Every structure is written in C-alpha cells, then in structure tokens.
C-alpha cells in the first residue's frame with residue numbers, strides 16, 4: 556500500500572492506523588485485550604483473526620502492528636514481528652525454526668548474548684553449532700553441510716568492525732537449502748540491503764538506532780510472511796517475548812527520524828576516522844566507511860556507508876585506554892550504541908570481559924581497543940573532545 560512512496564515518506568507515514576479520533580501522532584493502545592460484540596464474534600476471532608483484528612497483546616496490538624509495518628517497509632520484507640528486546644528477536648528467530656538434530660553455522664565474532672544462545676542454549680536442545688571466522692569464505696564453505704539448516708552472523712562484528720559478505724555466504728547457504736539469519740545492528744536499517752543481498756531473515760535490536768535515544772529495549776524479526784506468521788508468531792506469542800505497546804510507540808517515533816539521525820552520525824564517524832588517521836597515540840583506527848578499512852570495497856558494495864561506530868586502539872594498552880576514557884568531556888562512558896549521545900566503551904573489561912584471553916586475542920579485542928558510538932553532537936566538538944583526551948594520555 557505504501558510501495559510507491561520513497562523511504563523518508565514511509566518512515567513518517569508507513570503503517571499508520573488511525574482511531575475514530577483521527578489523531579495525528581500514532582495512538583498508544585495500552586490495553587491487554589479487546590472487546591468482542593458477541594460470544595459468536597469472540598469465537599470467530601479465535602478461529603481466524605484477520606489482519607486488523609486483535610485478541611490479546613501478547614499476540615498483537617495496534618501500536619505494535621504500526622511499528623511492524625513501518626520497519627518492514629523500511630527493510631523491504633513482507634512481514635515483521637516486534638519483540639521485547641534484541642535478544643528476544645535473536646533467540647526467537649533461531650529457536651522458532653530449529654529442532655534437535657539441526658546443524659547451524661555461525662560466525663565466531665558475536666555479541667556476547669548471541670554467543671550464549673548459540674553455544675549454551677541451542678546445543679542443550681540438541682542443535683549442533685559450528686563456529687567460523689565470518690570473514691573467511693573458505694571456512695564457511697568447509698563448515699556448511701548438506702544438512703545445515705541455518706547460517707547466522709552479525710553483518711558487522713562488534714567491536715572489531717569486520718564485515719561478512721552477505722551475498723557470498725548466502726549463496727553458499729542457499730546451495731544446501733539453509734536459511735540465512737543476520738543480526739544487522741551495526742549495519743543499521745538505514746544502510747541495510749541485506750534482503751536483496753540474500754538474507755532470509757534480518758534481526759535488529761531496536762534498542763540501538765531504531766529508538767536512537769536510549770529510552771527503551773526492543774527488537775524486531777523481519778522476513779517472509781510465511782516464516783513470520785507461520786513460524787515466528789506462534790513461537791513468540793506462546794513464549795511471551797512480545798513488544799509492549801508503549802515501547803512500540805517509542806520505536807515508531809524513532810523510525811520517523813532514523814534516516815536523518817543515522818546519516819548524520821555516520822558522517823561524523825567518517826570525519827572522526829579521517830581526523831584520527833595516523834595519530835601518534837593510536838595503533839589502529841577502524842571504521843568500515845573509511846578507505847583505510849581492509850574491507851572497504853565490500854562495505855562500499857554492501858552498504859555504501861560505514862555505520863555509526865568506530866573502534867580505536869591506543870598504543871599504551873589498558874592504562875592508556877582508561878586514561879583516554881576518563882579524559883573525555885562530552886563522550887559518555889557507557890555500553891549502548893546508536894544513541895543520540897556519543898558513547899564509548901572498553902570491550903576487554905566490559906562487554907567482552909568474560910571471554911577467555913585467547914578468544915579475545917583471536918577476535919582482535921586487545922587491551923588498548925575502545926569502541927566509540929558516534930552521536931548527534933556537533934562533529935567539531937566530538938573531534939575536539941577525542942583529540943584533547945588523546946593528548947592527555
């Protein structure tokens with residue numbers, strides 16, 4: 556219905572459902588249930604609920620449905636299911652389609668909770684998981700078998716910002732009939748073309764760029780209608796990880812500005828990466844959108860832009876990294892990303908603290924590495940803040 560409109564227009568108007576009051580801003584339907592005109596109507600609704608009919612908020616809700624339709628239009632998928640958090644989306648997308656005996660191939664560089672779901676939970680229910688270096692196509696080729704059911708990876712890995720080639724991995728997976736599930740947070744819904752590049756399912760933590768203002772946890776699973784309605788929805792509505800109507804309203808409003816925000820943040824991230832090239836206190840400046848990134852051609856082909864996060868490695872190890880963080884005046888020490896506020900974290904002692912040292916080393920998470928999520932502050936102020944804090948190290 557909104558197919559002929561362009562993205563910016565859909566982000567403001569897509570999926571809107573108005574009540575009898577014709578409100579401008581989307582209504583928050585804070586209700587757990589819906590009244591039926593008669594016992595017969597209740598019976599009919601339970602037999603088969605139509606697209607605009609609701610039964611119970613765990614199954615669906617008008618505000619949540621507005622968010623689902625708007626984000627599906629942005630991603631270019633037939634359908635979406637909104638979840639209580641990004642992890643509810645990751646675990647729901649995978650668990651709903653896997654059974655004991657199935658084989659999964661996943662990239663090793665994963666968000667800690669994603670790794671836990673694959674390594675500790677799915678394996679307990681008899682799913683076999685093989686981990687590979689996501690950037691090495693030979694490893695994918697060797698690990699994907701005739702009985703592989705699902706391939707899972709983060710399109711840009713946290714915090715080393717290595718990029719997985721969606722088209723290449725998807726063609727290996729599809730050759731054996733496996734489904735490609737991607738966690739696309741770092742690529743952002745604005746720069747993603749994952750579906751046209753071969754992903755079957757795209758998952759977001761809406762907590763990041765979709766809210767973009769650090770207010771609420773949320774997530775979304777996007778894919779074909781038969782998968783979302785036939786596989787994800789029954790799993791989610793019976794296990795309870797649905798998004799609340801209030802959160803859906805926050806995320807809807809986030810979508811209205813996501814294109815402007817993420818493009819501005821990515822432009823600042825690129826300017827920072829440029830300004831920090833060759834800095835004496837840094838051994839690495841990693842930004843996928845900068846020509847110095849070792850996979851810059853792939854980034855240009857896959858997303859066009861480099862996202863909103865860059866990673867820096869200080870030559871002085873942990874002490875230097877801590878001095879740098881403590882010397883920042885504008886950029887906040889915290890572990891969210893995609894926020895309007897610039898946020899910095901030291902992965903080795905926070906988000907990736909629990910990884911054994913050899914795994915940290917294998918993933919490139921050194922003691923001097925910091926991850927910077929670039930916000931909406933003035934670009935010059937951000938560059939100034941980073942430079943003064945580096946100088947003081």
Ligand SMILES: *Cc1c(COP(=O)(O)O)cnc(C)c1O
Nearest residue numbers: 640641642666738740760762773
């Ligand atoms: C934050 C994040 C998640 C988890 O999302 P929550 O909303 O915190 O549950 C999953 N994957 C990636 C890549 C993330 O950055």
